[in-house]
Amino acid sequence: MIPGLILRGVGGAYWVHEADGRVTAAKPRGIFRRRRLSPLPGDRVFCTESGDDDFPYTIEEIAERRNALVRPPVANLERCFITVALADPAPDFELVDKLGIICRVHNIEPLIIWTKTDLAPEELAGHRLQYTASGWPQYESSLEQQPVASLEAEIDGHLVSFAGASGTGKSTLTNALLGEEVMAAGEISEKLGRGRHTTRHVELFRSGRGWIADTPGFSQLELDQLGILPEETIQGYPEFEHYAPACRFPGCRHIQEPDCAVRQAVADRPELIPRYDRYTLFRELLEAEEPWLLRRRRGQLPPPGLPLSSNRF
Ligand SMILES: Nc1nc2c(ncn2[C@@H]2O[C@H](COP(=O)(O)OP(=O)(O)OP(=O)(O)O)[C@@H](O)[C@H]2O)c(=O)[nH]1
Ligand SMILES: [Mg+2]
Ligand SMILES: [Zn+2]
Missing domain, CATH: 3.40.50.300 (P-loop containing nucleotide triphosphate hydrolases)
Structure with missing residues (x-):
């Protein structure tokens, strides 16, 4: 099969870039639609020749994804x-x-x-x-x-x-x-x-x-709409993640728990305060949302890491 990279997709039609620089129009196999799985720009794909002059390639496989976003797609x-x-x-x-x-x-x-x-x-x-x-x-x-x-x-x-x-x-x-x-x-x-x-x-x-x-529109973002879970907030703050293992409680939220290594670090290092304040703001906002709603929204993201191999269709 012909390996390529999806550069752009509009209305079910895709542009596939090959290693030699050629860009060819392609349509995915019907199986993708039936599985509600669309190729996205950035997807590594494998194609075959379709025989159709307008869309010379058929996308047969999508390689395992590192990640996939809806907005931007x-x-x-x-x-x-x-x-x-x-x-x-x-x-x-x-x-x-x-x-x-x-x-x-x-x-x-x-x-x-x-x-x-x-x-x-x-x-x-x-x-x-x-x-x-x-x-x-x-x-x-x-x-x-x-x-x-x-x-x-x-x-x-x-x-x-x-x-x-x-x-x-x-x-x-x-x-x-x-x-x-x-x-x-x-x-x-x-x-x-x-x-x-x-x-x-x-x-x-x-x-x-x-x-x-x-990517148009990457700036209109709300964490809850994207299904980010409260306990994931800390991932955006690697400097606090670094201290978290030293907290007294394994599930420490680093907000009011006793013997919290993150809060201690923030007390010792004033330059950490602005980001810490935003960490607590986002964490508490997400904690106020219904967990099932956040999980459902997260589930509506395109599946990452879904290996599709042609011998399975
Ligand atoms: N003074 C100054 N102006 C800049 C600089 N970089 C960009 N601009 C100007 O700022 C304005 C906005 O820049 P854009 O590159 O269009 O900003 P953008 O992030 O693409 O904006 P959107 O497309 O609306 O999201 C333009 O008028 C630029 O000329 C800079 O380093 N200094
Ligand atoms: Mg712009
Ligand atoms: Zn803590």
Whole structure:
């Protein structure tokens, strides 16, 4: 079978990229529809020749997934560049932390890019300090200096996406990374008459030996809507996860339990306070939701790690 990567899917039709760079239109076998399993951009697939000129390939198999998200609909994301502007718009740290939680729960590595550092350079050090203990890589970007080479190194061989509030410079950085390629893709889309749809669908763009997923709407996120469970909140805070094994109670929530190593660490290290306060905010918000409702919403995500092999259909 022919191995490929799904770059884009619209209305049941897919673009499959092969190692030699060719992109071929494909339709999945009916079995996927009957199982309510759709290939997603980012899926590794195996195809056969269909004999149909319009859709020369049939998608026969979807390789096991690292993860799969509904919003944005994309599979196998490995890294997420969280963009935060220093001003215009002002930083939304709750959004940053929510993105961090979602990333870690779905096995995606978060990275932070502080953008528009030309607008409020004096605030950068304080913002960075909040995230130092998380261990997440942090980059800076301004009109004069974009961290293109560093980001290219982070993208190399991986599937990444940008996420962050509107106006924080995602498109600006994506264009800097993709240069003419994305414009070329835009011209092709006009010829194919799909220009109108460009913001509504995820599409993967080549960047060196990696891929950037252009994902509209990654910023409108509510943890409860995504089915994140209260006890998973801590995963977005690796600096607290690190202390948790030393807590007195195994199920410690790190909020009011006695002999809590996380609370002790926060008392000793004031730079941990802002993220700790948001941790407790999100944890308590999720604890106020019905657990069964959260689990059901989580269950509506596309199945990750579902190996499908043709000999089973
Ligand atoms: N001063 C300054 N302006 C910037 C910088 N980066 C981007 N901008 C400007 O900020 C505005 C928004 O940037 P975009 O790249 O469109 O932001 P976005 O994150 O793609 O926004 P959405 O598509 O709405 O989600 C544009 O007018 C950019 O020119 C920067 O480093 N400094
Ligand atoms: Mg944009
Ligand atoms: Zn604790």
